[in-house]
Amino acid sequence: MLTIRNLNVSYGDSQVLWDVHLDVSPGQVVCLLGRNGVGKTTLLKSIMGLLTPRSGSITFHGQELTVLSPDERARRGIGYVPQGRDIFPDLTVHENLRVGLVARGVSNGTIPEEIFQRFPVLQTMLSRKGGLLSGGQQQQLAIARALVTQPTLLLLDEPTEGIQPSIILDIEESIQRLKQEGHMAILLVEQYLDFARRLADHIYVMEQGTIVLEGKMPELEEDAVKRYLAV
Amino acid sequence: MKHSLAWKNALIPGSILAVLLLIGLPLLNALGVVSDYYLNLFGKYLALAILALGMDLIWGYAGILSLGQAIFFGCGAYAMGMYLMLQSSGQGVYGERIPDFMVWNRVTTLPLFWKPFQYFPLAVLLALAIPAVAACIFGVLTFRRRVSGTYFAILTQAMAFATWLMCNRNEMNLGGTNGLTDFKSLFGVSLNTPSTLRVLYLVTALCLVGSFIACKWLVGSKMGLVLTAMRDQEQRLRFLGYPIAQYKIFIFALAAALAGLSGALYAPQVGIITPSQIGVLPSLEVVVWVATGGRGTLIGALLGAVGINAARSLLTAYYPEWWPIILGGLFVGVVILFPDGLVGIPNQLRQRLRRTRAPLFERSVPGSVPSPATASAEGAQFNVPPFPATASAEGRQLNGGPSPSGRGL
Amino acid sequence: MAKQGSIVYLEDITVSFDGFQVLRGVDFYVDHGELRALIGPNGAGKTTLLDVICGKVRPATGRVIFGDNTDLTSLEEHEITMLGIGRKFQTPSVFKHLTLVENLTLALHQPRGIWSTLFGAVGTAQIDKIAPTLATLGLLEKAHHKAGSLAHGEMQWLEIGMVIVQEPALFLLDEPVAGMTKDERERTGQLLQHLAQNHAVLVVEHDMEFVRQTAHRVTVLHEGSILCEGSVDMVQRDPRVVEVYLGRGHKVDAHDSQS
Numbered sequence: 093m094l095t096i097r098n099l100n101v102s103y104g105d106s107q108v109l110w111d112v113h114l115d116v117s118p119g120q121v122v123c124l125l126g127r128n129g130v131g132k133t134t135l136l137k138s139i140m141g142l143l144t145p146r147s148g149s150i151t152f153h154g155q156e157l158t159v160l161s162p163d164e165r166a167r168r169g170i171g172y173v174p175q176g177r178d179i180f181p182d183l184t185v186h187e188n189l190r191v192g193l194v195a196r197g198v199s200n201g202t203i204p205e206e207i208f209q210r211f212p213v214l215q216t217m218l219s220r221k222g223g224l225l226s227g228g229q230q231q232q233l234a235i236a237r238a239l240v241t242q243p244t245l246l247l248l249d250e251p252t253e254g255i256q257p258s259i260i261l262d263i264e265e266s267i268q269r270l271k272q273e274g275h276m277a278i279l280l281v282e283q284y285l286d287f288a289r290r291l292a293d294h295i296y297v298m299e300q301g302t303i304v305l306e307g308k309m310p311e312l313e314e315d316a317v318k319r320y321l322a323v
Numbered sequence: 324m325k326h327s328l329a330w331k332n333a334l335i336p337g338s339i340l341a342v343l344l345l346i347g348l349p350l351l352n353a354l355g356v357v358s359d360y361y362l363n364l365f366g367k368y369l370a371l372a373i374l375a376l377g378m379d380l381i382w383g384y385a386g387i388l389s390l391g392q393a394i395f396f397g398c399g400a401y402a403m404g405m406y407l408m409l410q411s412s413g414q415g416v417y418g419e420r421i422p423d424f425m426v427w428n429r430v431t432t433l434p435l436f437w438k439p440f441q442y443f444p445l446a447v448l449l450a451l452a453i454p455a456v457a458a459c460i461f462g463v464l465t466f467r468r469r470v471s472g473t474y475f476a477i478l479t480q481a482m483a484f485a486t487w488l489m490c491n492r493n494e495m496n497l498g499g500t501n502g503l504t505d506f507k508s509l510f511g512v513s514l515n516t517p518s519t520l521r522v523l524y525l526v527t528a529l530c531l532v533g534s535f536i537a538c539k540w541l542v543g544s545k546m547g548l549v550l551t552a553m554r555d556q557e558q559r560l561r562f563l564g565y566p567i568a569q570y571k572i573f574i575f576a577l578a579a580a581l582a583g584l585s586g587a588l589y590a591p592q593v594g595i596i597t598p599s600q601i602g603v604l605p606s607l608e609v610v611v612w613v614a615t616g617g618r619g620t621l622i623g624a625l626l627g628a629v630g631i632n633a634a635r636s637l638l639t640a641y642y643p644e645w646w647p648i649i650l651g652g653l654f655v656g657v658v659i660l661f662p663d664g665l666v667g668i669p670n671q672l673r674q675r676l677r678r679t680r681a682p683l684f685e686r687s688v689p690g691s692v693p694s695p696a697t698a699s700a701e702g703a704q705f706n707v708p709p710f711p712a713t714a715s716a717e718g719r720q721l722n723g724g725p726s727p728s729g730r731g732l
Numbered sequence: 733m734a735k736q737g738s739i740v741y742l743e744d745i746t747v748s749f750d751g752f753q754v755l756r757g758v759d760f761y762v763d764h765g766e767l768r769a770l771i772g773p774n775g776a777g778k779t780t781l782l783d784v785i786c787g788k789v790r791p792a793t794g795r796v797i798f799g800d801n802t803d804l805t806s807l808e809e810h811e812i813t814m815l816g817i818g819r820k821f822q823t824p825s826v827f828k829h830l831t832l833v834e835n836l837t838l839a840l841h842q843p844r845g846i847w848s849t850l851f852g853a854v855g856t857a858q859i860d861k862i863a864p865t866l867a868t869l870g871l872l873e874k875a876h877h878k879a880g881s882l883a884h885g886e887m888q889w890l891e892i893g894m895v896i897v898q899e900p901a902l903f904l905l906d907e908p909v910a911g912m913t914k915d916e917r918e919r920t921g922q923l924l925q926h927l928a929q930n931h932a933v934l935v936v937e938h939d940m941e942f943v944r945q946t947a948h949r950v951t952v953l954h955e956g957s958i959l960c961e962g963s964v965d966m967v968q969r970d971p972r973v974v975e976v977y978l979g980r981g982h983k984v985d986a987h988d989s990q991s
Contacts, residue, residue: 103881104674127913128885175884175911176823213775224749227822227907228774228938250884253910254822256773256938258979283885283913321913546849548834552827559825562786563898564813565844573846 093118093277094139094245099148101131101138108134110302112148116245119274121267123288124281126298127321132281133175135298136247139279140172141165152245166195171243175250175281177230179237181223185214188222188233192240207236210266211259228254235263246278252287260287267291285321297321329543336622337536344369344528352521359517364636366524366592368629369531371612374585375628376531376538376621377578378609383618384542385574386554387471391479392609394486395454395579397601399586401490402453404503404596405437406446407514411507423505424498434496443510450587451580458579462572469568471557480603487602502597509591520592527588531625534581538621550574611650614657617664626665739764739902739932740785740817745794747780747956754780755791756956762902767928769943769964770936772953773977778936779822781953782904785934786819787812798902814844818900822907822936824887828880832871832890835879836862839894865893868923885911892920896927903933909942921946940968940978952977 094116101109109131116122124132137143139150141162150157157165166172179188189203208215211232217225222233231254238246252260264287270276271291282288288295289309297305297320305316348365351357357365374396381387412420420441421433439445461482465475493499512519541547549570552560561567590596599605608631616627631653639646661668738761747755754777762768770778783789785796787809796804804812813819827835837858842848866872869889874882879890892908908924909917917939924933924946937943943950943964950967952959954977960970967973974980 125913128889128911128916129883133883220750220752226775226779232774250911254774254907254938256977257940257982258977259774260938261979261981283911285914318915322915541850544850545837545852546846548830548838549849551829552838555827555829556825559821559827560838561809562788562813562819562821563839563844563894564810565838566808566810569846570849 093153094279095149095151096139097149099135099138099150100146101134101143102146103134107146108301109138109145110300112301112303114296114303116277116279118244118277119271120293121271121278121280121291122294122296123292124279124296124298125285125288125317125321130298131301132298133249134301136172136174136249136279136281139165139247140170166241169244170247171238171241171245172247173234173238173249173251175253177227177234177254179222179225179230179233181221183222184219185222185225185233186218188237189214189240192237195241203240207239210239210262211236228256228259231255232259239266244276246276248278249281250283251280252282252284260284264291285317329540329547332543333536333539337532337539340535340625341532344532345525348528349521349525359520362524363520363592364633365629366520366527367589368632369524369527370585370589370592371632372585372625372628373531373534373588374582374609375612375616375624376534377581377585378613379618379621379624380538380541380550380581381574381578382610382613383620383624384547384554385550385571387571387575388476388610389479389575389578389606390476390603390610391483391486391606392578392582393601393603393605394479394483395458395582396586396589396605397486397490397596397598398454398457398579399450399583400590400596400600401497401503401586402440402446402450402583403587403590404506405440406443407506407509407591408503409437409441410509411505422498422503424501425496428493428496430496437496447587451583454579454583455576458576459572462568462575466568466571466575480606483601483603483606487598490598490601498597500598502595502599503590504595504597506591506594514591514594523588523592527592530584530588534584535621535625542621608650611654611657613664615653615664617666620664620666623664623666630665737763739799741797742781742784743795743797745781745784745791745796747777747784747789747791754956755784757793758953758956758958760951760958762932762934764932765928765930767924767933767935767946767948769947769950770934770953771938771940771943771950771967771977772959773955775955776953777956778953779906782819782906782934782936785812785902786817786904810844813898813900816901817904818895818898818902819904820888820891820895820906820908822910824884824891826879826882826887826890826894829878831876831878832866832882833859833862833875835890835894836865836897839897841897841899861897865897869893885916888912892923901931903927903931903935905933906936907938908935909937909939914941917942918945940964940982944968 094114096112096114099109099112100107112135114122114135124135126132134143138145139157141157141160145158152165152168152170155168160168180191183191189207190199193199193201193203213229214233214236217229222230225233231251235248235251251263255263267278268291270278280288280292292309295307295309295317296303297317299320304320348357348362352359352362374392378389378392381389408422409420412422421430425433439449465478470478489495490497491500497503506514508514509519542550549560549565553567553570557567586596612627612631613624614627615631616625617623631650634649635646638649657664661671663671741761743759745755745758745760746753758781760781770781772778780789784791785804787804787807791805794805798804798812798815798817802815804815807815827838830838840858840861842852863872863875866875869892871886871889871893874886879887882890888908888911892905895903895905905924909920912920921942924935927933928948935947947964949962950964951961952967952970952973959976960967960973968978974982
């Protein structure tokens with residue numbers, strides 16, 4: 093579904109991603125691991141179109157993405173939950189979620205009940221302004237909003253950051269269910285190895301802007317992975 | 324260490340400026356290449372450039388948008404104007420000097436608040452002190468109440484309007500709508516001779532170079548860091564223990580003093596000061612000068628002030644009705660096309676040519692790769708002892724490293 | 733009256749936002765030399781509690797006593813900070829347009845007045861304090877990079893570094909290990925334990941592994957009140973805590989959740 097080949101991305105003069113290859117198939121959960129600053133967020137941003145690559149290709153359902161703007165990519169079914177609780181602080185919880193509906197083109201539709209089952213606290217706060225929610229609640233809202241758009245590829249950048257353990261388990265369940273349904277693919281950046289290990293079908297480990305290790309979870313040697321995550 | 328760096332960053336461009344303005348231009352004038360008329364015109368531009376410097380300090384560096392700087396400019400201009408008027412006035416009923424317009428308004432004795440302006444040193448002092456004190460009072464009333472951003476800007480604009488209204492009234496004894504005019508002499512020397520105007524130019528240029536060096540030093544020192552941080556994330560700075568209101572009041576008063584100086588130098592060169600120069604529109608113009616030149620660079624403020632005023636002199640000679648449109652168009656152009664101002668254009672072109680998306684934050688040391696060895700060695704313990712020999716090398720490296728913080732912001 | 737030996741004592745603190753009670757009559761204290769973890773569901777009021785201590789939020793009722801006798805509720809934020817309270821925020825808030833060295837320079841423990849800022853010496857002594865901190869955080873190579881170019885997790889570290897060089901008596905850290913790998917968390921944990929020896933550290937965190945590794949005591953906040961307080965073990969086994977916060981699938985044994 094998503095194919096990345098020979099991707100090179102720079103920030104001004106300094107190159108951040110070197111020759112990255114990556115594949116994501118429908119219904120797969122792919123996890124990106126690596127220390128801080130190796131380029132995981134940069135890779136997600138490049139897929140979303142927030143950064144223009146120097147060279148290389150990103151194809152989605154066979155179509156080249158690098159010529160499309162971020163909103164065009166979103167309309168083709170890529171959902172993105174960036175790191176850091178990025179919601180609209182002046183809109184209410186309900187309005188934030190409805191933005192997801194508008195993005196999907198069904199602004200008159202209703203928000204799926206499932207969203208509220210996963211994130212019950214949001215239902216109790218529908219009319220509160222996003223900016224007044226606690227940090228963790230905002231993170232839940234950010235994920236919920238992306239799910240409302242029903243993407244076929246979901247990019248999650250540290251989705252569990254700041255979320256209480258019981259909700260993390262709920263999110264894990266949701267992702268398992270989505271995996272089983274088989275339509276959505278998920279590209280996940282995550283520091284919680286537990287969470288990643290239980291969910292991921294395939295793992296890519298990054299170091300200094302390039303992929304250094306990849307494989308299916310059980311096959312990957314524990315030590316090899318740990319070496320790249322060690323300080 | 325940092326001290327000397329700040330001085331170096333101030334004195335080098337300051338010296339270049341000094342050579343150009345204090346030696347170069349007067350030389351051209353002496354040789355007849357630049358006429359006296361243009362020298363005088365340039366003198367006015369330089370006076371206004373001081374006003375722009377102050378504006379850049381508060382807006383480009385500290386992030387405080389004031390739409391009322393012309394008030395402080397007016398304080399200085401009127402202060403000097405009052406002194407000059409008294410120099411040129413005829414005798415009043417009680418034998419003291421009294422300006423003509425007061426005579427016409429049947430005011431027979433010099434009002435009390437005019438009296439200090441009979442003396443030059445006091446006039447100069449008040450030209451700087453009145454705006455500074457007024458700014459302090461305004462700052463205490465606003466910054467201590469956390470009024471900032473748009474609300475603060477609107478308040479300053481309201482103050483500008485109020486000041487303009489007040490100065491227009493004859494009861495204020497400031498010359499009403501006509502303002503203070505007809506300055507004849509300074510220290511017994513006529514104001515209209517080329518030699519006097521030349522001296523005024525030199526004094527203005529000297530003040531400008533001095534102000535520029537002082538401002539450059541300021542922004543290169545730790546104060547510059549604090550101001551940039553305040554503009555960036557005021558809350559974070561507050562929670563680092565900095566008394567934000569005090570800093571804002573300080574820089575606002577400094578900018579006001581600079582504006583007063585600017586007015587005091589401007590009035591004698593122009594020969595007149597009226598309320599139309601201290602209201603809302605002139606205040607907005609200062610913003611346009613700084614924005615067009617490039618805020619947060621100081622040199623941009625100078626370029627903007629001189630450039631736009633020169634353009635105005637040129638264009639209003641031929642197309643006076645078009646000037647407001649051109650001025651407005653410039654501002655729109657800055658917002659849409661070149662947000663970093665004129666000073667930032669070379670950089671913008673460079674990035675366009677490279678066709679890379681401009682990063683918001685340039686890394687100053689490109690592509691440096693951490694080596695696992697050093698990382699673990701240094702990171703292992705926390706009671707990291709004062710570094711041995713290797714550390715002093717690093718210390719020096721950290722010291723001497725370039726710190727390009729003032730990049731067109 | 734301050735509880736003996738406590739560095740900060742909150743008495744009957746109530747905070748409301750928009751008619752919604754975020755903290756309800758909370759009594760809370762932290763001792764000198766203690767590393768306390770504050771956990772609880774999203775929206776329980778943890779960040780608000782930190783906000784009350786450092787002066788960002790004024791309580792509707794109650795007092796905050798610092799040290800022996802200082803009532804913080806009447807002081808301004810910068811005064812509270814200068815008394816010796818350092819705060820790290822949930823979302824990294826560093827000065828993005830300044831370099832790492834400049835960020836830390838601003839945070840150094842020194843006078844904050846205008847005169848000191850204008851004429852204060854900046855020299856090798858300062859670099860000697862900044863370099864070790866950067867090294868500890870693994871950010872030495874990026875010392876002259878603009879803070880805005882750092883990765884999310886690196887910004888967290890920078891902010892922690894900024895609090896450290898402030899040399900406060902009480903550290904208030906809101907989610908200090910969010911976005912870090914397991915190794916990085918361990919290192920941060922060790923760093924905090926080291927700091928707690930001579931200071932007091934109050935940490936808001938969700939990573940139970942981290943809490944287990946570092947905290948002396950744990951306070952659980954739920955819907956604006958303290959639900960439970962005690963050792964990590966005790967709190968983890970409390971059924972109420974499992975119900976509202978940990979979730980039934982949560983593994984209590986350290987070995988099970990080893991990663």
